[in-house]
Amino acid sequence: MKTIRTHILNARTGGAIALAAVIASCGGSAYAGNLDIVDGNVKVTFDESRKTARFEHKGKLVLSGAYTTAILADDTPVDSRNYPSVSMNKAAVNDGYGNGTVYTYTYTGATPQIEQKIYVYPDLDYFLVEATLSGDNAAAHQICPIVSQTSTTLPLPTSSNRIYDMPFANDNWATFNSHNWSLGQPITSCEATALYNVNTRQGIIIGSVDHSVWKSAVSVTPTSSNKTRKVSAIAGYISSRTWDVIKDKASSTRHGIVKGDKVSSPRFMVGYFDDWRNGLETYGEANTVVCPKLEWTKDNALFGWQSWGGMEFGLNYTSAMSVLDFYEKELLPVGFYNEKGRTLMVLDSGWNALNDQQLVNYVNKCKSLNMVPGIYTTPFSYWGSEQDAVNNNTWEGGKLGEMALKVNGRYRMINALSLDPTHPKVREWVEKTLNKFNNLGFEFVKIDFMNNGSQEADSFYDPNITTGMQAYNYGMDYIVEAAGDMMIDFSIAPVFPAKAHVRRIGCDAWGDLPQSMYTLNCINGSWWLDRCYAFNDPDHMCLSKVPFNGKGSNDINEARIRYSCGLMTGMTLLGGTYAYEGDIKNFNGTDYKVVGNDAERARVVEFAKNKDLIKLGNVGKTFRPVEGTFHEKGSLWSKDDISVDNEFVLDAGDAFYYAVFNYGTSSNSAIEKTPDFARLGVNASDFVNVTELWTGETASPASLKVNVPVKDVRIYRFEKSGFGSGVAESVADDAGKVNVSKTGNCVSVNAVSAIDRIDVYSIDGTQLNSTDIEGATGSFNIILDTIYNILIVRVKTVDGNVYVTKVA
Structure with a gap:
């Protein structure tokens, strides 16, 4: 028998539909007395006397003494350790993450019933954990699918350990950080964290991958040098960091209530990685299974x-x-x-300040120059006074007192009044604005102050929506639809869900x-x-x-x-x-x-x-950071409120880039060093030349000396043999599908497949010509202004293949 599990609200109730997991029985009925799991890289050892679990991944201990908690709608706490009975069954699962097995621990003998689910996929580098409450009118404002209060020695060295800390949104110049393990204080990171060692780069990643219902966080209390005293994966997190709690303004006392026959937490990814940076990149990709990435093919940069x-x-x-x-x-x-x-x-x-005709003139001039015209809006913000809402003034065809969100009877305000994304007049105004931009010919829209639409509130216009993230998703879905073909850039906005092409990472x-x-x-x-x-x-x-x-x-x-x-x-x-x-x-x-x-x-x-x-x-x-220590301190608004690394790298295929920043301001603080290639993750012998991009200076990789003046930057490009094609990819033309020749200043291209684009480069990588063919077939001649002895020609066909040829 097959059943369909939908994890969040459907479109009628305002949430985006999550991937439906098709779960088929494997013939393993519920049983007790054998509650351990051994499945590929995942091992769970269940302590029946304490009703807690020990999680291992890739043979490494990542959590011990783990259990599940929740806080019900009436503020009653529940704890899976207090339930009289526990059983476990397993079933096959086939969803966006692939084919795998879901193991369900069911706690009964009290209400609501608790299920803790562990999803294991043999092809993935992590596993997922989720908790569900079920029963008549199950309702909660917090669920923690993973809680551990057992001292756990992690598979990390005994020194130089860090806890990664990310903000919920980028308003008010919020920063990222990594905290020293030795602090021994609770560190709460919004959505996800990494527990990692700076020197070895070993790390454990824990983070939510569903962002349609709950605000989530991971809280870690370290103790000793490589131990944790408490770890909590939290669904239902609010604080000043989520902008639900603001000094001297209307603030929430708890997360919105989620209710139904079954109430589930987000799934939290858990995994051990040899390099925590790979782990966070994997975490990013795991989020796109639930909320697919909005790809943009019109521009490479x-x-x-x-x-x-x-x-x-x-x-x-x-x-x-x-x-x-x-x-x-x-x-x-x-x-x-x-x-x-x-x-x-x-x-x-x-x-x-520009009238519609002036906007049209601006758009038309942009397009005549092959420019992309862009514009700006703030869909969930009213920039007048709070008194306008108190007076219930008319605005954009609606009543402000009804369009604005309230908490504890007071109107919500961050910098602007927060508007209810589910109110039909808010939606009408947003859609009218985006339709106007489309009709004027704009192709890009920057959308700002989105966190106004993610706030917890006393209620929403749509009664099926009860949390800030449900309302936010509801609003984002109609924004994406109304934007049409425009590129969407979220400015001040929560990190997740990623329902835009671009997001401003700072303020x-x-x-x-x-x-x-x-x-x-x-x-x-x-x-x-x-x-x-x-x-x-x-x-x-x-x-x-x-x-x-x-x-x-x-x-x-x-x-x-x-x-x-x-x-x-x-x-x-x-x-x-x-x-x-x-x-x-x-x-x-x-x-x-x-x-x-x-x-x-x-x-x-x-x-x-x-x-x-x-x-x-x-x-x-x-670029990715080399270290992750965030050791360089500086001040934006107050003392030492910025911490940042000074070395970053990027592997671009035919070249490897290494950026070194010098934040020093004194005359004797120049940086002079020899690159640590092992630390950078490359071999010097793989490269034939190094070019510093700001000065143009070149060197052999083996003899390179990094030299960065005070308050300056140097970017080193390590070049592989054959560098200069201008592209990282290279497909051999051994089938004769593309023929390229050169006579004087004329480049001739003939292809069996329809051609999308032809790019011509000099041997040093300078782009000389770029021609969009737009799917035509046949032979094409490209005339250059000058005769070059050697050229690199890159031909992309409409079927997505790329051919790179050197012609002389």
């Missing part, structure tokens, strides 16, 4: 401009159009665009050293999110001090650091003013003409001319 960093509310039509002029005249000619020849030009907050950052350290902290802690999103957004990059607000720095070293943040994520959006001409706007009581200056424009043109840096930005992937 993103280059462009965003108005907020240089204009803020001084944005105006004259200045915006003048920025397009600057790009056309100075930046596009030197190659500041992606491999598709596209640049992204975003009108941020303040765009409503607004300008161009001085502390702001860049903050952005690098976010790369340091969330590089692995490019497994869930097409791109990580490191925020607008101002490379000079902004005259209107004084933010940033004119120091060129600091500008190099800030620019590198974009290159290291594949999203390089400039944030300066740049305009040749503009209107007069008032900033803090002073009138300014919103224009750039020659020095600002000259600096960015000089950076954009560096083809090695543009090539790096076109890789379109995020």
